[in-house]
Amino acid sequence: MTSVLIVDDEPMLREELQESLELEDFEVTPAESVDSALALCQSGSFDIVITDLKMPKRGGLELIAELKGRNYPARFFVVSGHGAESNREEALSLGATACFAKPLDVDDLIDVINADA
Incomplete structure (x- = not known):
């Protein structure tokens, strides 16, 4: 089973994304910040990391x-509510x-x- 780490400071988006991915048979772990994500990555391994671009x-x-x-x-996937093309390019x-x-089409x-698997 593919393991996914979702990193986003918005609880509603985390929950929606988690539910959608679990319906597709992904094993999902949510994190509300970069620091909590890094701690989770030290204690476990994820196949995919989906992260918000801008967080506190x-x-x-x-x-x-x-x-x-x-x-x-x-593999890393970025979700951004901010239109800065330079950040996406970076x-x-x-x-x-x-x-x-955002709004994300799950x-x-x-x-x-x-497709990238």
Whole structure:
């Protein structure tokens, strides 16, 4: 079973995404911040990390950069409610597989995850 870590400071989005992915037979773990995500990544391994771009304190770019620096073997997907194209480009250059705008179309995300598998 594919394990997914969802990192987003918005509880409603985390829950919606978790429910949708679990219906598709993904094993999902939610995290509300970069710090909690990093702690979870130290204690376990995830195949996929889905992260919000902008969060309080630290954002998705920092999470990707830190995990890539550790050679963490996950695929990274970024979700952004902010239209900054440069941030999306930076996420892709750091190693994100794809970036999605909010409001998130979960079916599109699942399609891209499955196509990239």
